[in-house]
Structure formats: C-alpha cells, structure tokens
Amino acid sequence: MVKRRIVNSLILIYLSTVNNSLPKIETMGLNVIVLAKQVPDTRNVGKDAMKADGTVNRAALPAIFNPEDLNALEQALRLKDKYPGTTITILTMGPGRAADIIREGLYRGADNGYLLTDRAFAGSDTLATSYALSCALKKMSKIDLIIAGRQAIDGDTAQVGPQVAEKLGLPQVTYAEEVLSAETGKITIRRRLERGVETVEMPLPGVITVNASAPECRPRNAKLLMKFKHARTITERQNEAEDYIDLTADRPYLNIEEWSVNDIETDMNWLGLSGSPTKVKKIENVVFQAKEAKRLTPADEEMDELMKELIANHTIG
C-alpha cells in the first residue's frame, strides 16, 4: 500500500515536470463559449441574391454556419483535444431555425448550446446584438474563454466580438489564427495581421476573434451526428410532429437551451431596433473596377491556399 503511494506520487512529479507549463488546465479543462451566427451564404450569390430595395434576399440563399465562426469553433475543439475536461458551449442569437447552428456545433464536438431568440431582438445592429449576447454570457457559469469568428459574411462589421469584450470588461485579442497554449489564468495566441504575425499573451477570462486564415473546422463526426440529430429546442419540440420529441426525458443532452428576453437580465431600451443606432441610409450596387492585389510568397502552401480560395469562390474550376 505504502509502496503504491510512492509510485503514484512519482508519476505525479514526472507529469508536473514534463508539463509544467500547463499545470491545472490539464486536469480541469476550460469553459469555452463559442459565439456563432447563422448567415445567408453570400459566397455563392446568383442574380436573385438581392431584392429590388437593396436588402439581402434571405429566401434565395441557404442559411449556413458563418465561416469564420467555424474557424473559431475549431480553435475551441483543439483546446478540448489538448485539455480534457474542457467544455464547449455554442451561443447563438437568431430566429428559431438558428438552432441548426447549435446542432452543427454538436456534430463537430461542442458539448451544448444556447439559442437566444425573441422578437425583442429583431432588427438588432451590432451594438444591440453584443448587448444581448453579453447579457446572456453574464448569466452563464464561470467562463474562461469566449471565441468568436472575426466577422460574419452578411454584415462584415467585425464589431460584435470586440463589443462583447468591452461590455463584459474582458481583454480581447482580435485576428487570432491559433491558440498556441493555455495555462491557468492566461493564454498564448498567434495573430495574423496585414503585415505579419504576432504572438501575444492574454489573461483569462478573455475574448478572441478568429481569422479565416486559421485552420478549417473539422468535418461533422458520424457518431456525434447520430447522437445529437434529435437535439431540439423546446419550441422545436412543440412545433414538430416528430416521434422523437419525448427523448429528452431519458437523454437530457438532446435539449437545446432556449433563452428569451425574459431569461436574461436586460434593459429593453438597449435591445432590438430601439437599441440599434445604426440606420441604413442607402445601398448601392458596387461593381469592382480595380483588380484586387494580393502578395504571395513563393511557398507551396500559399499557392495551395490561393487555389483553394479560387476554387471555393468559383473563379476557377
């Protein structure tokens, strides 16, 4: 018995010398929130993508997981791979069908999700959105890290992530490309900027926003898909005539938490249209005249990326 204890403590010492850079996270993991948005797929627009009044014709475009939010999710998943015990929660605000985003996250390895949905949020600009999100985040239990995509492809503002950080009084790192390591109380991140790369440290908790240059998100996993495909919000369960709705009693993980404005503490004046100072004055159809320039180094990976980009936006292929 005594002998065994000695062996155990020897192993512990060994572990702590090998991994002395990450002592506690090793055993506890991180509580990570990924902010994600469902957006119309504007990467592949046809002639009916815009309505006559200049607004996006959402009916003509499929609703997808905002691409850079997927890059953000991948960073969270890598933290989970590296630090067992890490939990990933997806937080999204949108109409009821935005629950799809949470399911997509669950299929890739997220642990749970919250859908923030209410008529009161309709018409939110970035200020009202970040206000609502920060109110929801305040209600969640201890958060170590909030990861969001840099920007959404429908608005391209890149404001929501930074505004959330401001409202919560948290430090932020934007243009993140890779989370290099996490330790108790701090995190090391590589940023991709216009003229180079920068490695920075940030105290936790904090917010990071992730660039499209970060690694692509992993595919959906077959077993996770089969496990979570019946996950539903309460509204979905009420509206669907499906046979599987009663599964949540035995399988609580199939419940997607749905929060309305009543579930979070807010000042109604800051929500939705009334909380949105942004007003669209005019929308113009802009046709690119100048050719876009991009500087590449003669490295195989860069050429590879360029080819992928050109194929993805249907310039070639």
Place this chain on the structure above:
Amino acid sequence: MANFFTDNQDLKFHLTHPLMKKIVALKERNFADKDKFDYAPMDFEDAMDSYEQVLEIVGEICGDIVAPNAESVDQEGPKIVNNEVVYARGTQENLDALVKAGLMGITLPRKYEGLNFPIVPYIMAADIVSRADAGFVNIWGLQDCAETINEFADDDQKERFLTRASRGETMAMDLTEPDAGSDLQAVELKATEKDGKWYLNGVKRFITNGDGNIALVLARSEEGTHDGRGLSMFIYDRDHKAVIVRRLENKMGIKGSPTCELVFKDAPAELVGSRKMGLIKYVMALMNGARLGIGAQSVGVSESAYREALAYAEEREQFGKPIIQFPAVYEMLAVMKAKLDASRTLLYETSRYVDVYKTYMHISEERKLEPDERKEMKRYQKLADYFTPLLKGITSEYSNQLAYDAVQIHGGSGFMKDYPVERIYRDARITSIYEGTTQLQVVAAIRGVTTGGYLDRIREYEMMELKPELHSYRRTLIGMTDEYERAVKAVTDVKDNEYVDFHARRLVEMAGNIVMGYLLVLDTQRDDKFRISADIIIKRGKADNHAKAGFIFNSSIDDLGFYKQN
C-alpha cells in the same frame, strides 16, 4: 462547397430500395442497441435517416477535400522513408478528414466502436469516394479486411483489432507474391510456430497499402505442402516493426495508392481461425468483399468519367455550337449514362444480397436460425456468389469503356494532363485487372450460367409486377432469355469443359445484359428517370446478345484448334 452525395440523386434512389426494410431490421436485430448506444437508431426511419446524413458527410469531405486533392496526389504519390511508406500530402489530408469524421469501421458492430451500417450504405460511401479519387478509395476501403476479422477471428482478436480499425488505423491484405498472383495456391511466405507463437518469413508483392497498421497475411503454415490446403491466415500488427517496405511500384494509375513489396523477417503474427483454411475459406470471403469494393470503385470512376465528359461536351463549341448537339457525341454520352446506371443498379442489387446473407450469418453465431431463415440465408448467399463476379467483371469493363469515351469526347485536350479525364483513364485501367482479372471473374461466374443460377433469378425478375408501359421491355427481355437458354444449351450439350470456357465470357455477358435490363426496368418502375437508360441497355443488349448467340450457334468444338495456333 461540393457534395458528392447530395448532387447525385441516383444514390438516394438506391439507398431507399424496398429491401432495405428487411436489411435494416436484420442488421439492427430489431433495434436492440437503441438503449445501449447513444448513436444507435430507434427504428427503421431513424436508421435510414442516419445513413443519409452520414453519407452527406462523406459527400462533403469528398467534394471539398478528396476530389480537389486528387490531382496533386496523382503527381506526388507516396514514397518510402526509412523502409516505411509516407503518403502524399493530400492522401494524408483525406485520411485525417475521414478518420475525424468517424468514417472508418462503418460496417463493424458498435461494441467494437463501429457504426454498424449495412453493406449498402458502406458501398455507397465507397462509390462516392471513388468518384473523388479512385486511388484513395483503396486505402480507405481496405477497412473491408476488418469484416474478415469480424467473421473468422476469435473474440479476443476482434476486441483488439476491430476497435483499432474503427478508430482509424488502416489495413492491408497481403496475399500475392512474385510467383503467386492469380494463382494463390502457390503462396510461399513461410509461417513457423515456435513456443506457441507464429513467425512469418518471406516476400509479398503488389500489396496495396502494404504498410497499413493491421495486415491479413496468407502464409504457408504446413511445411512440405505445395497447394492451397497448406495455407493459413494470419494477422500481422505493424507495431512489431518486423516488415520492411523494400519497394513501391511505379504504376500507370491509382498512383496515390502505395503498392508495396514487403519483406517479412521473423515477423510475429497471430493465426486467424483454423490452420489450413487460409485460402480455401478466408481468402475467398476476403476476395468476395474486395470484389464488391472494386465494383463500387468502378462505378465511382464511371461517374466521374461521365460527369467530366458531359461538362466538356456542353461547354466545348465547334462548328458554331456545343459539341453535345452532334449525334456522334450525344449518343456516346447517352450510352455512357446507360452503362453507368446499369453498373450502379447491379452494384446495389449485389450489395443487398451480401447484406442479407452476411447478417444472417452473424445472427447464426448468436442464436440458432429458424428453418426459413436458414433457407433464406442460403438463397441470398448463392445470389451473392453468382452476382459478385458478374458485377466485378461487367462494371470494371464498363468503367474502362466510359473512361475511354470520356477522353474521346475531350479530343486532343483529353490526351493532355490539363483535364482530369487523363488521370481517370489511367485509374480505370486497373479495375478489370486486380482482385481477379475479368477473365477470372468469368471463371467464377460461369457456374451461374451452367447451374442455371442466373436463369432462375432472371425468371423471378420476369414475374415481378410492372406498369403497363413497361411490358414491352419485359417481352424483349423474355425473348433475350429464351435465346440465352438456347445458347447455353448449345454450348453445354457438347459436354467439353474447354468448349464451355471458350464461350464462357460470351455467355456470362449475355446473362449480364438480361440482368441489367431487368434491374433498370425495375428501377424505372420506381422512378421514371431511368427509362432512357433501360431502353438503351435493353436495345443494345438485345443486339449484342443476338450477335453472341449467332457466333455460338455457328461455332463448333473444332474451332478451338484455330485459336490455339498462335
């Protein structure tokens, strides 16, 4: 952005065949796993929905990752570093994506961390992967070997190796040697037993993915023997590091798939099942699975050839209009599509037979089968045995024909490396060679001709209910069947085996034309979009069979002498 499952509605059509209800119920043992595993289906609809959604993942990975990588993989290929295989960058990327998506061990039981899917959706995944990159499917598709372990290995071996296969380790089947290709009875790799453990020594050649983590090895365990009865099956675990990759073949096509020459030096191995049953029983099972896989590969290659040809013919203008508007070109394309549809319907018909009989076989290990279940298992096993070589022979030849025509439609451009058809043409070529050449498929399939196996099945198809507008096709097919019967009789009446062999391919192809004709008519019964292909296959099949019968009726055993002269 591409999805190779959802962009091809024919796949969903075959996935939702009426027989699936039976297959799923058998495979899921009436959904007994639903409370044991959180990813097991609740009922038939739930299972089918899972197959479909998982195939969407396969389609997405193939469209977004595997297909875009195919060209660089073809150029780069694998290499040997320190006696080990290193895949091309794209190959590794493909494999990582499929492993992360949990798409290994698709057919394995859940207790070994598999998905417990039937053969049909697994073969559909192979069909999709093959369209994206015909060379890559070899590496991913060798998970077939796990099926053989699942069938014949003991529980301890299953526990250890199948779980690893489900988690993404790759496999290999080490059968052929320099002097044992088609004739596996000549295998000489030596297996010796020392203190209750087996060791392998010798050389294997032409081994696909020979450096895979888990290999099934055919070896001579009985010293002094010289035929198939002295061979046993072994599992070699790469972790022993007792095999070196001496050479990688420089191939015409499927260049991303490493074809290895292996040297075994006192390599520790485990016996699978019983001694001396290696070739007689286990390799036969392994090969049947692999042949079904090559059927899927052939169909996938045909799909890619057809799509490339169609896209080019619509886009390329000559003499002031797209070339697809010229009869010479649109006929080629219509025939290509018909052959593709015929190949695919034969592929899934065969897969369903395999599904029913293999699942009964696994059930029979758990409990005694009822007499009518036993009867049904035997019936489907026979059908699978007859249809597997027919499928492999016909679809691989068709994929070569489609690849040839696809290059032809591209004209000079198709001869250049600038278009994917050049690669597809090279990749197609192996399908009619490996896992038994077409000639050897005919040797296996001729039994279906002489015993009346094909005829019995054809007569059953004949009895199936059809819409009135399809009755004329049935009349034509009945005429073809009568002619086939007369041709078979003309050949077998001579009572000479060499004469049967001489006409074997003709007879097998005649049976194949009728079978594919019926399958396409039955598909048309479910969905009218197959009508054109049914029409083309039946009319061409009728003319083809008539020519073959004519040749047979005009030949005699004396003719063999002429052909032997060269």
